[in-house]
Amino acid sequence: MKWLFVLLVFVAANEKVAEAIEIHDIRWGFNDRPTAYHINPVTLLIENPDSEPFEGEIQFHQESFRGQQIDIALSTRTYVAPFEKKWVQYYPYFSDFNGNWVVSWDQNDIRHSQSFLAPRPVTEKSIIQLVTPGSLNSVTSGVKSFPEDLYPSVTGATDALQEIILDHLPKWEKTRREAFMDWIYSGGILHLFFDSNGDPLSFPDSYRLLNQQTSPAFYGKGVIYFHQHKLTDLSPAELRQVINTDKHYSVTPTREIENQVTGTDVAYPSKYENIFYKNTDEELLATLTEISKPQQIWYLIFLLSFIYLIIVGPVYYLITKYSEHYRTFYLVYGLSTLLFCFIFLFVGRYSTNQTSQIHSLIVADILPNHKTIISEWSSLGIVSGGNFQITHTGESHIYSTCQTYSKVNGISTSGKNGHLQVDIPPNSFRTFFHRARISKSLLDVNLVSFLANETGLEALSLDLGKEFPRSVEQVHFVFGSKIYELQIERNQLIYSGKSRRLYPLLTENPLFDTSYIRTNRLLPFVRPTDKKQEFTLEQFFPILVRTSLKVPPDSINQNINWPDHRGKLLVIAKIPESLFPETPNIFKKEGLILYSFDIPLSEHGG
CATH class of the missing domain: 2.60.40.10 (Immunoglobulins)
Known part of the structure; x- marks a missing residue:
């Protein structure tokens, strides 16, 4: 042993x-x-x-x-x-x-x-210097170094990034290069400096826009600055001064730069700043929930419950009092109980909408490389319940449920085969946020004529291309400090003479209309004060425009002005079938999409 x-x-x-x-x-x-x-x-x-x-x-x-x-x-x-x-x-x-x-x-x-x-989140977007792996020393105070091999390869993962400083050619694969160019087009600010040998950066064809050397160069809502300096030759103070120069060309100027341009140290926060900042994805999804969640006919359920109480009370008493045989009581009791079980089952299941339904809002940014970036907010209502896999068409995906206070049973994956696997109880709903890039241009127009004066747009006509959406609700054009209404005439978009200031539109916030979601105070469990809300354009138009323009809260003021070197075409339409989820099977699909297309108007256009 x-x-x-x-x-x-x-x-x-x-x-x-x-x-x-x-x-x-x-x-x-x-x-x-x-x-x-x-x-x-x-x-x-x-x-x-x-x-x-x-x-x-x-x-x-x-x-x-x-x-x-x-x-x-x-x-x-x-x-x-x-x-x-x-x-x-x-x-x-x-x-x-x-x-x-x-x-x-x-x-x-x-x-x-x-x-x-996790560290406490900040309100400001990030400014970083992209460096090769292993070179992690900060070039100046307030600027963080970020390894280029960790730069996200998924479109939509860079929304928290504002500016990038770059002095070398990153060694990236195709997906990372595309995500980088998508970031610039969506409003990123890129600063290019000479390399370590003092030579201008020379990019391959996939970055051909970055070889222009005309500063500033514009690409969508983004700006590229070409600086005639080496980073190692600049002190921290000099670098800050260089990257802040001429920042008023940017589509989304920061408060610091605005103060420099106006020559004052006084900040100009909008009185709506806190409202805008908290007008988040969570609140937008919560509003969609009020539309798509199953609605029970509560008054019918309460009426049936009252009738059942009368039967099990006075009626059963009378039967037991006047019935000669106890079998009669048990027979009536059994049949009535079974009858009401089937009635409550039927009413509970069929008093609500019996088809699965989805309500969505989409902002589609049309890229010049015949691709489209999709930002989607959806609420999926399900009657039967179960475990569902939500998938969309596209080559790059990010899914989020944006529930910062409650648990969601399921998993989310990102990337090319990204999807949302989520449990949805019977007669319930699930909201989600989705970002994607698809290899298709959903809108195509060509500039025919453009005329402007000191007061704004005077004349505009655009030819419609083959790729133009159907079921168009409205067409608008953003230029200067106004938003102009366009009409479709003979396969063209024509300025009709109607316009409104951009500032009042950006300050509208229909999500804060308390009458929209306020319930009846006397009987809150019966029904909302108003009828079930419809999916209307007026309800979400200001939010879609503000999301498309990507104007930060501290830039919303009376003097807000869209750059005069370019305009933005905004087309509101019904969401096409191809942009709704591929799975699961959904019977009722409803939603609005805002197509956003940048149109260069001068030699500065990209």
């Missing part, structure tokens, strides 16, 4: 014990702090200390300080070779408070997890 014991100890000592993967670093956003009310990249450095490769699903989700999950779990499947390290990236939605985040995975039939406390 002694020798057997020694043998068992020897075998146990030499038995290989698999080691769990380890997380060595976590990067929050671009600036080590996420930006509130935006999708932010969160990047984890994972090491596999074992001699066997790790291949599996790693989930990332937020928890309350009591250990309860918040929002949906983000998931990605990855492979880490033995004794290697790998960066893994997620794209969560952050509100204005920090929280505890948990990374969890299964390995060797054991559930592992590790917790991280």
Whole structure:
């Protein structure tokens, strides 16, 4: 027995014990702090200390300080070779408070997890310098270095990024290059400096716009500045001065730059600033919920309940009092109970809308490379309930449920095959936010004539191309400080003479109309004060325009002015079938889409 014991100890000592993967670093956003009310990249450095490769699903989700999950779990499947390290990236939605985040995975039939406390989100977007891996020294105070190999490859993951400083050619694959150019087109500000040899940067054809060397160059809502300096030749103060020069060309000027232009140190915050800032994806999704959630006929249910109480009370009493046989009572009792069970089952199931339905809002930014960036807010109402996989057409996806206070049962994955796997209870709904890039241009027009004077637009005509949406509701053109209404005439868009100032439109906020969601105070459980809301254009038009223009709250004031080197065509229409979810099967689909198309009006146009 002694020798057997020694043998068992020897075998146990030499038995290989698999080691769990380890997380060595976590990067929050671009600036080590996420930006509130935006999708932010969160990047984890994972090491596999074992001699066997790790291949599996790693989930990332937020928890309350009591250990309860918040929002949906983000998931990605990855492979880490033995004794290697790998960066893994997620794209969560952050509100204005920090929280505890948990990374969890299964390995060797054991559930592992590790917790991280996120830093408090900031309100400002990030300004970074892109550097090669390993060169992480900051070039100036207030500017963070960000490794180029961690730059997100998914369109929509860079909404929290405002400006990039670059002095070399990044070594990127196609998806990352496209995400970078999409970021510029969506309003990014890029500063290009000479390389380490003092020569201008020379980009390949995929970046041909960056070789213009005419500063500033415009690409969509974005701006590219070509600086005739080496970064190493500039002090921090000089660099700040250089990157702030002529910033008034930008579509979205910052408050600091506005003060420099006006020659004063006084800030000009809009009185609507707090309202705009908190007019977030969460509130937009909550408004859609009021439209798409199943509506029960409560007065009928309460009437049936009252009748049932009368039967089980006075009627049963009279039957027991005057019936000669006790069997009569049991027969009436059994039949009436069974009857009302079927009645309540029928009313509960069929008093609501019996078809699954979705209500969506979409902003579609048309890119010059015949692609489109989609931003979608949707509420999916389901009667039957179950576990559903929500998918869309496209080549790059980000999904989020934007629920910062409650748990959502399901997982969200991003990338080319991104989808939302979510549990929806019977007679319930699920709201979600979706960003995507699709390889198709959904709108095509050509500028025929344009005439403007000191007061604004005087004449405008645009030829309609083959790709022009059907079921058009309204067409508008943003130029200067006004938004102009266009009419469709003989395959052309013509300025009809109607216009309104841009500022009042941007200050409208229909989501804060309390009568829209206020319930009846006397009988709040019966029905809302108003009838069920319809999906109207007037209700969401200001929000769609503000989202498309991407005007920050601190730039909304009486003097707001769209750059005169370009105009923006806004087409409001019904959402085409191809942009609704491919799965699940949805019977009733309703929604509005705003097509946003930038039109160059001068030699500065991109």
